[in-house]
Amino acid sequence: MRMPAPRSRQGRSKPKRSVSSSSSFASDRRELLKLLLGDGILRESATQPVLSRDGTSAPWMLDSLGVTLSSRGAELAGRCLLHLLQNFEGRQLATFGTTGIPILQSCVLLSQGKYRGLLVRKERKAHGSRKLIEGKFNPAEPVVIIDDSVSSGISMDECVTRLEQAGLRVEGGVCLVRFGYDGGFARMRARGYQMHALYDIWDDFIANMPDETPLALNPTKAFSAIPLSKAKAPEGLHPSELARHVITEALRTGTLLRPPKRIQGRYDGAGGVWVSLRPRDDIHQRYARTGFWHFPGEKVPPLPEALAQAAFLAGQELSKVTSDPVAALERSAIAVTFFSELEECGVGQLDNDRHGIVVRSRERPYLMGGALPRMPGIAHEWQQFDHARTNNARLLPGEPFILYRHEVQKAVEPGAEWQSSGVRVEGAVPWFDACAPIAQRAFEVVRDVEAGRSPSTAALGVQLDSTVDSLYLSIYRQGVLRGCMGTRVTRLEDDLVTLAQAALADSRFQREQSEGHLAVTVSLLHNPTELGEQTPEEIIDRTRHAEQALMAYQGQHAGLLLPSVAVTDNLSPRAYAYAVLDKAGITQAPYQWCRFDCTTWLADSAGARRMEHGLPAGVEPKSLAEGVKRLAPLLCQFLLRHLGETARYEPFADVVYQGLDTARLAHQAWTLARAHRLVGSAPLGEGARELLASLTQEPVTDSSGRLWIRAAEGPSIAEVSFVLLALLETGENRALAARLASTLWSCIDVHGRVTCFPDPAADDDVFQDYFPGQALLALALAAEKKVCAPDKARLAQARRYYRHRFRHKRHWGQASWLAQAAAAWWRVDRDAESARFAFEICDWALAYQSEKSGAFLNDHQSDTPGYTTALYLEALGAAARLAESLRERPRRQRYLDALARGVAFLDALVIQERDGALLPNLGWALGGVRASLVQSEVRVDFVQHALLALLATRP
Numbered sequence: 001m002r003m004p005a006p007r008s009r010q011g012r013s014k015p016k017r018s019v020s021s022s023s024s025f026a027s028d029r030r031e032l033l034k035l036l037l038g039d040g041i042l043r044e045s046a047t048q049p050v051l052s053r054d055g056t057s058a059p060w061m062l063d064s065l066g067v068t069l070s071s072r073g074a075e076l077a078g079r080c081l082l083h084l085l086q087n088f089e090g091r092q093l094a095t096f097g098t099t100g101i102p103i104l105q106s107c108v109l110l111s112q113g114k115y116r117g118l119l120v121r122k123e124r125k126a127h128g129s130r131k132l133i134e135g136k137f138n139p140a141e142p143v144v145i146i147d148d149s150v151s152s153g154i155s156m157d158e159c160v161t162r163l164e165q166a167g168l169r170v171e172g173g174v175c176l177v178r179f180g181y182d183g184g185f186a187r188m189r190a191r192g193y194q195m196h197a198l199y200d201i202w203d204d205f206i207a208n209m210p211d212e213t214p215l216a217l218n219p220t221k222a223f224s225a226i227p228l229s230k231a232k233a234p235e236g237l238h239p240s241e242l243a244r245h246v247i248t249e250a251l252r253t254g255t256l257l258r259p260p261k262r263i264q265g266r267y268d269g270a271g272g273v274w275v276s277l278r279p280r281d282d283i284h285q286r287y288a289r290t291g292f293w294h295f296p297g298e299k300v301p302p303l304p305e306a307l308a309q310a311a312f313l314a315g316q317e318l319s320k321v322t323s324d325p326v327a328a329l330e331r332s333a334i335a336v337t338f339f340s341e342l343e344e345c346g347v348g349q350l351d352n353d354r355h356g357i358v359v360r361s362r363e364r365p366y367l368m369g370g371a372l373p374r375m376p377g378i379a380h381e382w383q384q385f386d387h388a389r390t391n392n393a394r395l396l397p398g399e400p401f402i403l404y405r406h407e408v409q410k411a412v413e414p415g416a417e418w419q420s421s422g423v424r425v426e427g428a429v430p431w432f433d434a435c436a437p438i439a440q441r442a443f444e445v446v447r448d449v450e451a452g453r454s455p456s457t458a459a460l461g462v463q464l465d466s467t468v469d470s471l472y473l474s475i476y477r478q479g480v481l482r483g484c485m486g487t488r489v490t491r492l493e494d495d496l497v498t499l500a501q502a503a504l505a506d507s508r509f510q511r512e513q514s515e516g517h518l519a520v521t522v523s524l525l526h527n528p529t530e531l532g533e534q535t536p537e538e539i540i541d542r543t544r545h546a547e548q549a550l551m552a553y554q555g556q557h558a559g560l561l562l563p564s565v566a567v568t569d570n571l572s573p574r575a576y577a578y579a580v581l582d583k584a585g586i587t588q589a590p591y592q593w594c595r596f597d598c599t600t601w602l603a604d605s606a607g608a609r610r611m612e613h614g615l616p617a618g619v620e621p622k623s624l625a626e627g628v629k630r631l632a633p634l635l636c637q638f639l640l641r642h643l644g645e646t647a648r649y650e651p652f653a654d655v656v657y658q659g660l661d662t663a664r665l666a667h668q669a670w671t672l673a674r675a676h677r678l679v680g681s682a683p684l685g686e687g688a689r690e691l692l693a694s695l696t697q698e699p700v701t702d703s704s705g706r707l708w709i710r711a712a713e714g715p716s717i718a719e720v721s722f723v724l725l726a727l728l729e730t731g732e733n734r735a736l737a738a739r740l741a742s743t744l745w746s747c748i749d750v751h752g753r754v755t756c757f758p759d760p761a762a763d764d765d766v767f768q769d770y771f772p773g774q775a776l777l778a779l780a781l782a783a784e785k786k787v788c789a790p791d792k793a794r795l796a797q798a799r800r801y802y803r804h805r806f807r808h809k810r811h812w813g814q815a816s817w818l819a820q821a822a823a824a825w826w827r828v829d830r831d832a833e834s835a836r837f838a839f840e841i842c843d844w845a846l847a848y849q850s851e852k853s854g855a856f857l858n859d860h861q862s863d864t865p866g867y868t869t870a871l872y873l874e875a876l877g878a879a880a881r882l883a884e885s886l887r888e889r890p891r892r893q894r895y896l897d898a899l900a901r902g903v904a905f906l907d908a909l910v911i912q913e914r915d916g917a918l919l920p921n922l923g924w925a926l927g928g929v930r931a932s933l934v935q936s937e938v939r940v941d942f943v944q945h946a947l948l949a950l951l952a953t954r955p
Contacts, residue, residue, distance in 0.1 A: 025083045032067070032076040033204060036176070040067045041209075053152070062177055062201075064148035068102040078106025081146065081174050084196040085115070089800060090142030090171040094118040094133075096159035099148040103176070107146065118143065120159050132162055140750045140797065142804075145173035150197065153184015160193070169751040171804065177201055181363040186396050192809030217365050220272075220292035226312055229255035233308070238264045239336040240413035242304065243275050243311035244329070250315035251325050259308035270294060271339035271406040273306045275314040277332040283417055284532065287328055288317040293358055293368070295342060295404075307336060333416030337372075342404035346847040347857050350381040353425040355405040359389040362400035369393030372408060372422035377541035379934075381850060382857040382864050398810070420527060429526065432599065434462040436608040438471075439522040439601035442496050443608075446475055446520050449500045460492060464524070469596060472523040472562060473499040478516030479920040483509055486523075486560070519604035519917035521611060523562050525549050525596035533590045536577040542595065545573040546613055546934035549596040552577075552584045559584025563598050567614030568652040570937050572863075604917050613933045616914050620904040624896060627903035628950045631910055635947040636675055636684060638927030639668065639940070643687050644694075648939045651911055651925035652918070662711035664941045666695055666722035671944040673729035678954050688726060695723050696736060702758045706743040707736075716757050717747055717771050721778040728781050741788040744775045752797030772802060773817025780824035790828065799825075803837055812860035812868070815841050819875035823882040835882060839891065842879040845872050846898055854901030866932025867909060867942040870949040873902045877952020899953055906946055908933065 042063035044050040050061045067073035081103060085093075093115050095104045101119065108117045119134040137143075145159050150173070160170045172194030178185045179201045188195050199205065206212040216222035233245050242263055249257040274291030278284075291310035294300045301309070318325045342358060350357060352373050360368040369392025371384045378384050385403070389395050412418040441460055448455040472486035473496070483506030485499045531542050543550050546567055551560035559580055566576045581591065600611040610617045621627035642649065644665070645658040660668070669691035676685035700708040700715055709719035720740050727737040747755045754772035756763050776798060783790045806814050822838035825831060848857050849872075855865030856872050876895045883892035909930045916922040928938035929946045 025080065028076050028079050029198065032073070032080055032176075033199060033208075035067045035070075035073050035076065036062075036064065036199075037205065037208060039070075039073075040064050041205075042066070062149055062205075064099055064176060065102070068099075068106075068148065074102050074106040075110070077103045077176060078110045080198050081107055081176070082110060084174045084198065085144060087196055088142070088144045088171050088194065089804070090144045091115055092118060092137055092141050092143045092168075093146050094120055094143050094159060094163060095146045096120045096155050096162075097122060097147075100146050103148060104146045118163075120162050122158070133166055137166075137168060139167045142171035142751075142800075143168050144171050147173065147175045149177040149179060150175045150184045150188070150195075151179035153187050156184060156188060160188075167750075169753075169801075172196075172808070174198075177205070181361075181399070182396060186363075186399065189808070190396070190398055192805060194804070194808045215366060218293070218295060218298065218368075219366055220368075221298075223313060226256040226309065227254070229253060229257050232258035233260045233304075235260045235262055236264050238414060239267065239307060239338075239411040240334040240416075242307060243314070243334050243336055244413075246308045246311035247277075247315035247318065247329055247334075250312050251319065251329065256308060256312045259302075259304040261302075261304065263304050263307065265411065267303065267338040267409050267411065268340040268407065269303045269306055269338040270300055270341040271404075272342075273303070273310045273339070274337045275307070275310045276335045276337065277314060277318060277329070278335075278418070279328075279331050280333050280416060281331070282532075283333070283419055284530075287321060287332055288314045290314045290317050291337070293339070293342065293370070295360070296344070303338075310336075333413045333418065335410055335412045335416075335418055337422070338409040338411070340407035340409075342406050345403055345405045347381070347385055347403065348847055348849045349851055350385060350403075350405060350857070351852050352378065352381045352384045354407070355424075356408045356422075357384060357388050358404040358406070359385070359393045359395065360402045360404070361393065361395050362402055364399075367393050367395060369395075373424055374421050374544075376419075376421055377543060379544040379547050380857075380865070381852070382859070385857070386859070420529075429467070429597075429599065431462070431464050431468070434464065435522065435524060435599055435601040435610070436603075438462055438492070438496075438524075439520065439603035439608040441493075442473055442500070442522045443518070443520045443603035443605075445496045446473075446500045446504070447518060449497070450504055450518075455497055455500075458493070462492060464489060464492070467526045468524055469528045470525045471495055471499065472525070473503050474521045474523070474562075475500075475503050476517075476519040476521075476918055479916065479918055479922065481509055482506070486525075489524075517604065517917060519602060521564075521600055521602045521918075523549075523564075523598055523600040525598055527597040529595050531593040531595060534593050535589070535591065536574065536581065539577050539591075539593050540573040542593070543573075543577075545576065547598070549598045550577065550580050551594045551596070552580045552586055553592050553594070554584070554586045554590065557584045557586050559586070560596075562600070564600065564611070564614040567934055567936050570650065570931075570935050602917060609914075612908075614936065615911075615918065618907060618912065618914050621907055624900035624903055624953060627900065627907060628953055631903070631907060632675075632679065632947065632950045634910060634912065634927035635929070635943050635950070636679065636681065636927075638943050639672060639947070640683055640687055641924065642940055642943075643668075644691065646940055648937055649925065649928060650937055651915075651928060651930075652920075652936055654919075654921040654924065656924075660940060661713055662695070662709065663716065663718040663722065664944075665691060666709065666719045666726065667941060668944055669695060670722045670726040670729060671948055673726045674951055675947060677729055678951050685730070688730060689732070692723065692726055692730070692732070695719070696733070699736075704746070706746055706758070707739045708743065708758060709740075714757070714762070716767070717744060717754065717775050718756075720744060721771070721774040724778040724782060728778075728785050728787065734787055737782060737787045741779060741782040744779050745788070745791045745794060747775065748791070748794040748798050750797070752794070752799070752801030754798065768805065769811040769813035770817060772798070773814060773821050776802070776821035777817060777824055780821055780828055783828045784824065795825075799831075799833070799837075806837075806841065812858050812872075815845050816871040816875045820878045823878040826882060827885075835886060838875075838879050838882055842876055842895065845875065846894070849898055849901065850905075851901075854903075854905035856902070861932065863932040863934050865905070866935070867929055867939075867945065869902050869905055870929070870942070870945040873899055873906075873949035874945065874952050876902070877949065880953070881955070896953075899949075903950065903953075906949070909942075910946070911938070 041060050043060045050058045068077050093104050104117045108115050121132050124130050124132050163170050174196045177199045178197035207214045246257045272293040276289040277287040290313040322328045356372045358370045369388045371388035410423045445455045470488045474484040475482040483503035485502040546563050549562050561580050602611050602616050647660045648657045669688050672684045673688035698710050700710050708715035709723050724740040756767040756771040782788045819838045819841040822834045826834040856869045860868045876899050880892050880895035911925045911928045919925050929942040931937050
């Protein structure tokens with residue numbers, strides 16, 4: 001028995017249905033709902049109290065027993081839930097308490113032997129068998145919980161606990177009615193349990209109860225009818241002028257000025273209209289912003305009418321935030337933002353330079369949130385998406401969503417200043433191409449000044465507009481920063497000479513290096529934006545990290561850092577802000593800030609080229625084959641130079657950190673062995689054998705006779721899997737490989753879950769996203785090479801367990817390993833489900849591959865997008881080979897195209913000859929894979945995964 005949620009809740013949601021609705025199911029569902037609305041609602045009366053768990057009263061509650069204890073009600077409930085149970089693999093049904101018993105019994109009876117039932121007691125009986133779980137059960141078979149409703153989820157959680165303590169695996173649950181998504185239902189899903197409900201309390205019950213008020217699915221349009229004014233707005237006004245007229249009338253009379261038939265200009269508002277007011281003397285403050293979205297299928301009013309309604313709402317909001325709205329309106333500038341038709345898309349189709357977006361919950365469609373392009377603090381597409389989903393829509397982790405994109409047009413009041421963010425970027429700045437000759441001239445000036453010569457006179461013929469604030473010149477000798485100085489731009493030729501002299505005399509840097517490769521970078525800072533008084537934590541959300549320069553000042557103290565410093569020094573956004581304060585010598589609040597857009601070019605004897613994220617921009621490989629040919633040798637040579645002990649390397653500081661853990665060392669042995677087999681380089685094979693000899697020198701045998709690889713951090717199946725993979729690639733020591741395979745088989749329990757450590761107590765759930773897929777891949781290759789025979793029973797359970805985990809407790813760490821393992825097992829036993837699962841994983845991942853950059857957009861690494869793209873390319877390579885084997889040519893080509901885009905992105909992360917002018921030890925850094933576009937640190941396992949991704953493209 002469940003009571004409705006409080007009346008103050010907003011919105012209603014539709015139940016999730018994973019199977020297609022047959023006509024009989026739809027008919028049964030309608031009939032059962034009618035019975036529940038008629039006989040399953042218990043209303044409060046003088047003689048019938050209705051109390052919630054906390055003792056408060058409610059006007060009514062769900063009393064499903066009034067229906068399910070009847071013959072027809074039980075039959076309908078059973079038939080409908082059997083339809084939902086088709087989504088599950090488990091054949092054991094369980095319920096907790098009383099209300100689910102008649103439903104469970106009906107499902108068992110109507111299933112004709114397919115299901116059997118279990119009753120879970122709230123307390124153990126004090127006599128007799130003293131069982132907590134009644135009924136015979138099979139520990140190896142998953143269990144599905146049945147209940148009449150899920151509200152807080154307490155009963156279902158207790159049922160799960162008792163079943164799992166008894167050694168059973170709970171697959172999920174079904175119920176007749178869920179009381180919204182965000183309670184127990186969402187918590188069960190977040191824990192990885194599959195959940196389905198026949199009805200939703202808001203969508204199916206409250207919407208059909210005459211004494212309840214259905215809630216609006218689009219709350220941006222859920223405003224009361226607006227009284228119309230007798231007056232009408234003039235025709236042909238600028239959108240902001242019309243908005244001002246409407247707001248003035250709203251504040252004066254409380255009515256809506258009748259809209260005109262046309263406005264000045266051509267705008268597309270098919271997706272929505274918003275009106276904003278900001279004080280003219282502080283455009284970073286906002287008095288009001290309101291409007292609405294038009295979702296596909298909704299009626300779209302004429303544009304002048306929609307604009308007038310949005311402006312009226314803005315006037316109402318203005319009245320709420322200030323005691324004198326008329327004066328605030330006079331002080332304000334107005335902008336109107338128009339959205340084109342909302343187009344449903346995937347995360348990979350986002351473009352933060354072009355599109356605004358809207359994220360809407362599939363479970364609670366009244367929850368939605370948007371984000372405009374190029375907003376302060378949002379540097380790329382994933383940040384834009386996450387801001388809309390998490391900050392604005394406030395969706396729960398893992399909550400299904402619909403994503404829309406749209407074009408943006410902004411009509412700012414003529415003569416008013418406005419923020420430059422929130423609109424589409426139309427190409428480069430007008431003087432962008434002028435940067436190349438400026439950088440080349442700066443190089444010539446520095447060369448002359450350093451040689452003691454007077455710089456030759458030259459007319460640059462460059463025109464910079466008023467948006468340019470200052471110019472910074474940095475000088476490098478043999479990749480080492482020699483000096484850096486900046487100044488406001490006055491007379492460009494004279495400025496370059498002054499900066500060259502000052503930078504060469506810069507006492508902050510070592511000056512011993514006077515020979516070797518000379519290079520300069522020129523950074524033009526433009527569009528300065530005063531941000532006012534902010535804490536360092538607040539300023540993070542106002543600056544695009546590693547893209548915009550930041551200055552802090554206080555009194556006579558001021559300091560500025562170029563955005564490239566964040567990359568060269570591996571600074572997080574917070575660390576970058578504090579580094580700016582340190583540069584300024586400011587130790588306590590208040591802090592004043594200013595940010596700048598920054599355009600940087602590098603010049604040396606080879607000419608001038610643009611800089612991106614701290615390094616020269618490269619030319620993308622034209623094809624997948626070209627990318628592999630270009631990068632694979634570099635990655636191989638990096639690994640050979642750093643063989644064994646190197647854990648990470650900082651290329652700008654030329655500092656090596658040692659201490660590679662055993663699992664990554666074993667992964668390196670496998671990477672080199674695989675590269676040797678596919679590339680044929682003898683040093684790669686020698687390196688693999690050298691590492692294997694070290695790793696297998698003193699294996700560990702536990703009390704059960706299982707063999708483990710010794711590791712200082714404690715043995716796990718990760719080292720066992722990678723050493724086994726390396727042995728299989730080299731073809732050496734098949735006896736040792738067989739023992740390691742035996743260890744991995746023994747780690748698969750009765751449910752198919754892989755135990756990751758010799759001591760199960762150390763097996764934290766986080767390892768389940770990585771280690772089991774590695775083990776299943778190693779076992780597949782061991783079976784393929786006849787090193788061991790498959791344990792078919794354990795394999796079947798493991799396949800079932802990890803398919804379920806991926807589908808219902810999804811994590812990006814699972815994607816690469818599980819897809820590779822599934823593809824490898826198909827080669828062994830031609831199991832069609834393995835092929836489908838590999839394709840399922842890759843098709844899901846492809847929705848997150850950026851059409852713009854080729855990177856995968858997700859939160860797998862904190863500074864995404866970055867090296868993790870290589871992980872998913874490994875999976876795509878395996879899936880492409882699988883598609884080729886199955887003669888699925890369109891699918892194979894789709895995966896190859898995705899691989900080409902991904903390798904093009906990796907090209908930007910790989911340190912190459914083009915970067916030598918800025919690195920002190922290119923010979924040591926060449927082939928390193930940076931963590932991300934905004935980090936320069938190289939970890940050796942980044943390189944290993946990138947090389948494996950390239951090797952995955954080979955037959």
